[in-house]
Amino acid sequence: MNERLTCIGCGREYDASEIRYTCDCGNLLSVERDSVTVDRRVFDQRRTSREKVDQSGVWRFREAGLSVDHGDIVTHPEGLTRLYERDGILFKHEGENPTGSFKDRGMTVAVTQAKRLGATTVACASTGNTSASLAAYAAQAGLRAVVFVPSGKISGGKLAQTLAYGALCLQVRGDFDAAMQLVRAACDRLGIYLVNSINPFRIEGQKTIVWELLQDMEWQAPDWIVVPAGNLGNTSAFGKALREAHAAGWIDRMPRLASIQAVGANPFYRGFEDSFETRHRVQAETVASAIRIGDPVSWERAVGAIRSTNGLVEQVTDEELMSAKRAIDRMGIGCEPASATTLAGVRKLRSAGMMRQNERIVCVLTGNILKDTDAILKNVPPDQIVEIDPTIEAVERAVS
Ligand code: F0G
Numbered sequence: 001m002n003e004r005l006t007c008i009g010c011g012r013e014y015d016a017s018e019i020r021y022t023c024d025c026g027n028l029l030s031v032e033r034d035s036v037t038v039d040r041r042v043f044d045q046r047r048t049s050r051e052k053v054d055q056s057g058v059w060r061f062r063e064a065g066l067s068v069d070h071g072d073i074v075t076h077p078e079g080l081t082r083l084y085e086r087d088g089i090l091f092k093h094e095g096e097n098p099t100g101s102f103k104d105r106g107m108t109v110a111v112t113q114a115k116r117l118g119a120t121t122v123a124c125a126s127t128g129n130t131s132a133s134l135a136a137y138a139a140q141a142g143l144r145a146v147v148f149v150p151s152g153k154i155s156g157g158k159l160a161q162t163l164a165y166g167a168l169c170l171q172v173r174g175d176f177d178a179a180m181q182l183v184r185a186a187c188d189r190l191g192i193y194l195v196n197s198i199n200p201f202r203i204e205g206q207k208t209i210v211w212e213l214l215q216d217m218e219w220q221a222p223d224w225i226v227v228p229a230g231n232l233g234n235t236s237a238f239g240k241a242l243r244e245a246h247a248a249g250w251i252d253r254m255p256r257l258a259s260i261q262a263v264g265a266n267p268f269y270r271g272f273e274d275s276f277e278t279r280h281r282v283q284a285e286t287v288a289s290a291i292r293i294g295d296p297v298s299w300e301r302a303v304g305a306i307r308s309t310n311g312l313v314e315q316v317t318d319e320e321l322m323s324a325k326r327a328i329d330r331m332g333i334g335c336e337p338a339s340a341t342t343l344a345g346v347r348k349l350r351s352a353g354m355m356r357q358n359e360r361i362v363c364v365l366t367g368n369i370l371k372d373t374d375a376i377l378k379n380v381p382p383d384q385i386v387e388i389d390p391t392i393e394a395v396e397r398a399v400s
Helices: 040-048 059-064 103-116 129-141 156-164 176-190 200-216 233-247 267-273 299-308 318-330 337-351 369-377 392-399
Strands: 004-007 013-015 029-032 083-086 089-093 121-125 144-150 168-172 224-228 256-262 312-316 361-365
Touching: 029 200, 040 059, 040 200, 059 200, 089 200, 103 121, 103 129, 103 200, 121 129, 121 176, 129 144, 129 156, 144 156, 144 176, 156 168, 156 369, 168 176, 200 233, 200 361, 224 233, 224 337, 233 256, 233 299, 256 267, 256 299, 256 337, 267 299, 267 312, 312 318, 312 337, 318 337, 318 369, 337 361
Parallel strands: 089 361, 121 144, 144 168, 224 256, 224 361, 256 312
Antiparallel strands: 004 013, 004 029, 083 089
């Protein structure tokens, strides 16, 4: 294996075949390798390949992800999501992944690694998307999946999807942060492989969101990449992806990263406000249940991502994000509430003059519109849904 695990704090290195998520000093780990020398044209050539690994938008970039025998890879395949342009803004729709969220990109790598390490059971804490993705990939790999979700706090669609793929679902009486603490302790105690984004192999997979969108743009870097921020796995992955793409010469300038939180779940925004002097924790509450997270695990990695991209963190109210969701839905694209923090953030940053009208902006839509149908049905205008008798007169009245 070319990869090693490197502590992001003290720099200590561990073998990548070791099962560990943090350094002995307590800091998070990062998957590192000697510099990547692949020419980006190799990735472009793979676009027309018939090989299964090339048809995955994750494994297409394998030299800079995880070096592994092709036969060991657990892939649906995933990725190859569309990049839409609407009203001058680009939207990379990660809700078009096999289980309807970006999580599949990290999960294909983490579950591949789980199999290689000989794990038989895999676990995560989740607000619903990670659990659905884990359940699907574990089913494909023949592993047992155990998911920890905050009881009553995740959407019905995500819960049903997780159960359908066959995972054991532990509904924790508490919030996501409590479920996260519990799954870490449970994995340590019971020898279960943890695949939350604290697991550095998840980050390796999620980097490909950025690489694929750069490839979609023919390697002309945009000015901004905008992403929702909850547990901060994506923010961390995007920073690493941009640093590596720049170092490898795939892009010649760095886009800026904008991470957007909901006002009611904004510890990272508070950190940004005080130049990350303090690690903030909050009691999280927002309509965007995917990012109802008060104590994100990837804090330090994400701080590095914001700093190294000259990025920023913004917050938006539930009203602002739901208004942006309606706009994205009415463009015919659609997304779940958490994803719409991106457009809400762009609107706010533009009106504050932080983003300019002529700048190229890519919003990453993280989840599919059908992930949270309750959030839609609760907000339908009363005259848009009408119950009628089965008569032509009733139809005439309704449409007039
Ligand atoms: N958008 C969606 C749709 C999500 O499901 C999540 C996280 C995020 C954004 C935030 O990404 O955590 O990398 O900052 N969902 C996790 C889950 C927590 O369990 O599904 P992040």
